[in-house]
Amino acid sequence: MKSLSLIPVLLVGFLLVFAAQDFPEWGNPQSPASKSPVSSHFIAETGVDTEVPNMVTAVLADYRGFDTMFETVVVFIAGMAVLAILKNSVKKGSVRFDHIVDVEPDLIVTNTVRLIVPVIQIFAFYVLAHGHVSPGGGFQGGVLMGASFILVALSWDLETALARFPMNRCIIVAAAGIILYGGIGLLSMFLGGEFLDYAELAKVLPVSREMARYHAMLGVEIGVGLTVTAIMFALYANLSSEGKLEGGL
Amino acid sequence: MFELGDILNDLFLERLNYLIYVVLLMIGLHAMIAKNNLIKKLIGMSIFQTAIILFYVSIGVKADATIPIYLPEHDPHGERAEEAGGPVALSVTEVAGYANPLPHVLMLTAIVVGVATLGLALALTQRIYQGYGTIEEDQLLVKLEREDGRTRKDEQPVPDATKSKSTKKTPTKRASKPASKKK
Amino acid sequence: MGLEIFNTLILLLLVAAALVSLRVRDLLTAAVVFGIYSFLMCLLWAEMGGVDVAFTEAAVGAGISTVVLVATIFNLKRNSSD
Numbered sequence: 001m002k003s004l005s006l007i008p009v010l011l012v013g014f015l016l017v018f019a020a021q022d023f024p025e026w027g028n029p030q031s032p033a034s035k036s037p038v039s040s041h042f043i044a045e046t047g048v049d050t051e052v053p054n055m056v057t058a059v060l061a062d063y064r065g066f067d068t069m070f071e072t073v074v075v076f077i078a079g080m081a082v083l084a085i086l087k088n089s090v091k092k093g094s095v096r097f098d099h100i101v102d103v104e105p106d107l108i109v110t111n112t113v114r115l116i117v118p119v120i121q122i123f124a125f126y127v128l129a130h131g132h133v134s135p136g137g138g139f140q141g142g143v144l145m146g147a148s149f150i151l152v153a154l155s156w157d158l159e160t161a162l163a164r165f166p167m168n169r170c171i172i173v174a175a176a177g178i179i180l181y182g183g184i185g186l187l188s189m190f191l192g193g194e195f196l197d198y199a200e201l202a203k204v205l206p207v208s209r210e211m212a213r214y215h216a217m218l219g220v221e222i223g224v225g226l227t228v229t230a231i232m233f234a235l236y237a238n239l240s241s242e243g244k245l246e247g248g249l
Numbered sequence: 250m251f252e253l254g255d256i257l258n259d260l261f262l263e264r265l266n267y268l269i270y271v272v273l274l275m276i277g278l279h280a281m282i283a284k285n286n287l288i289k290k291l292i293g294m295s296i297f298q299t300a301i302i303l304f305y306v307s308i309g310v311k312a313d314a315t316i317p318i319y320l321p322e323h324d325p326h327g328e329r330a331e332e333a334g335g336p337v338a339l340s341v342t343e344v345a346g347y348a349n350p351l352p353h354v355l356m357l358t359a360i361v362v363g364v365a366t367l368g369l370a371l372a373l374t375q376r377i378y379q380g381y382g383t384i385e386e387d388q389l390l391v392k393l394e395r396e397d398g399r400t401r402k403d404e405q406p407v408p409d410a411t412k413s414k415s416t417k418k419t420p421t422k423r424a425s426k427p428a429s430k431k432k
Numbered sequence: 433m434g435l436e437i438f439n440t441l442i443l444l445l446l447v448a449a450a451l452v453s454l455r456v457r458d459l460l461t462a463a464v465v466f467g468i469y470s471f472l473m474c475l476l477w478a479e480m481g482g483v484d485v486a487f488t489e490a491a492v493g494a495g496i497s498t499v500v501l502v503a504t505i506f507n508l509k510r511n512s513s514d
Contacts, residue, residue: 005282013275020267026310039309039351043317043344047325047336055317055350056357056484064354071358078365082372089379096507134318135483139361143491150499210336228361232496235368240503242375249503269443273450280454286512288459288505292466296450299473299493306482316481348481356485364492364500371504378508385513 050213052132060137061217065196068220069181072227076174079231083171086243095247105156113155120148128225132214138221142228149233154249158241167237167245170230177227184219266307273300287374287384291367298363302356309349317350438479446472459505459512467498 024031042059052058060068128141153161185196193200198216199209207215240249277300280293321327323343325336378384381392449472453465470493478486 002283002285005279009275009279009282012278013271016271016274017268020264020271023264023267023308025263026266026307031308036351039349040341040344042350043347044339047319047323047330048338051325051336053319053324053326054484055319055347056353059350059354060357067358071361074362075365078369081369085369085372085376089376099506135316135487137484139357140484140487140491143488143496147491147495150496154499231365235496235500236503239368239371239375239500240506242379242507249506265440266443269440269447272447276447276450276454284454285514286459288501288508289454289462289512289514292453292462292501295466295497296453296469299470299489302485302489303473303476306477306480306485309482310480314481316483318483353482353485356482357488360485360488360492364497367497368500371500375504375507384508 049210050217051210052214052217054132054134054137056135057131057137057217057221061220062198062213065185065220068224069178069185069196072178072181072224075231076178076227079174079234080171082235082238083167083243086238089243092244092246094244099247109155113151117148117152120151121145124148128221129218131221132217138224139228141221142225143232145225145229146232146236149229150236153233153236153240157247158237158249159246161233162237162245165230165233167234170234170237174227174230174234177223177225177230180223180226181220184216184223188216267304270300270304270307273303285386287377287386291370291374294370295363295367298359302359302363305352305356305359309352311345311348314346314348317348317353435479439476442472442476442479446476457512457514459508459510460502462512463498463501463505466501467494470494470497 042055042063046052046055046058050058050062052062124141124144126141127136127144128138131137131141149161149165152164184198184201187204188197188200189195191200191203198213200212201216202209202212205212205215237245241247274297277293277295277297281290281297284290284293319325319327322329323337323339324330330336374384377389381389383389383392446469449465449469453462453469456462456465470489474486474490474494477483477489
């Protein structure tokens with residue numbers, strides 16, 4: 001019965017291949033995607049409008065800031081949903097028979113991780129702050145920061161990591177990230193512009209209109225980074241311990 | 250009329266990469282439909298998502314173009330800007346030297362949403378395992394049908410001859426199933 | 433010319449990794465090969481000029497996705513029937 005599913009899959013594949021004949025050649029600068037006025041405007045005017053050298057960060061945080069805000073909200077909702085599904089699903093204190101292990105955290109691993117985790121966190125801050133000039137930005141920095149907490153949870157145990165970043169603080173940090181993002185947008189609205197029109201922030205900051213967009217982008221990326229950090233760690237903590245927040249990998 | 254040679258040339262020599270993207274999409278789609286194990290279905294979903302992202306990023310490629318970060322000579326804080334007293338908009342030939350940043354931006358969002366979806370789907374899988382004890386689709390279907398049969402029996406009206414007996418069955422284990430581990 | 437050969441080679445490896453990840457019976461192996469798939473994608477995008485996308489995929493796909501998959505498999509059964 002399941003082998004019947006091969007037929008629609010092959011049909012769809014054949015249709016896609018048939019459509020692929022009309023695609024432009026790979027790398028052709030005259031293809032419609034590359035010639036479009038929107039992309040040309042982004043490439044040409046990003047320096048003039050925002051003075052940010054990294055076009056991708058400028059488009060992500062400024063020209064398309066609304067998309068990014070709702071993407072952060074989606075990440076937040078996913079974290080909350082995982083929390084809601086797994087909380088109190090298993091009795092606290094019950095351990096599976098095959099998960100009982102008598103080993104202490106290993107000496108070499110813990111000492112190496114003790115040296116490396118601060119470096120990872122500083123690198124995460126660097127990636128976040130330098131996202132205007134090099135590849136990077138809010139998401140990448142946030143994920144690296146969350147990964148540093150996951151590394152602590154993997155080398156010692158989950159309780160050690162949760163002692164440093166408890167679950168209720170995770171939720172507060174995640175919500176603070178979204179409030180920061182929306183707050184910058186609302187502030188621009190109260191100052192007379194549209195929602196997320198960062199140039200209006202030049203009325204409160206002592207910089208020019210272009211540099212106001214530059215600095216507001218940094219604020220917005222910090223908001224995104226906070227939410228992503230908290231949710232990545234919350235995702236790992238709940239999934240590896242089935243919601244009990246003890247034991248785990 | 251199409252000639253076979255033309256089609257083969259078009260498909261296999263110039264657009265080979267699109268063919269491989271289609272193959273990846275089909276692998277992911279088939280895995281989502283036909284695999285028995287829930288985790289394999291989720292891996293298929295992830296393969297499907299990343300293959301679409303690969304396709305999108307590849308249409309933003311320009312031959313001999315550099316990455317979408319300003320080179321030092323076009324930098325808004327660089328020498329050309331200082332000479333002109335402010336950042337200068339790029340000309341058309343210079344624009345053609347940079348890769349298209351728009352697909353990159355859209356796909357950044359797609360990647361992050363993909364990992365959020367994967368996390369949520371894995372939480373649901375764990376819950377299913379706690380409730381039913383298996384993550385194979387055929388065994389799950391058998392268990393679900395058995396449960397459906399049991400609830401249908403509960404709802405059938407009892408015949409008149411046994412009216413003296415209590416007709417209300419106590420709520421079955423069904424209601425408390427999520428809290429108990431099956432094994 | 434060399435770049436196209438590189439691209440085609442990595443794409444073929446990608447297809448192989450996807451097939452292997454779906455065919456092995458052991459779920460832990462499938463998760464690790466899925467990590468390989470993510471890394472190959474990241475390499476491909478870095479070569480195509482999408483450095484931001486490659487960075488994000490390396491952090492999120494090969495990092496978080498693989499770890500979260502392994503953490504889930506730890507709580508489920510390790511063998512699958514197909």
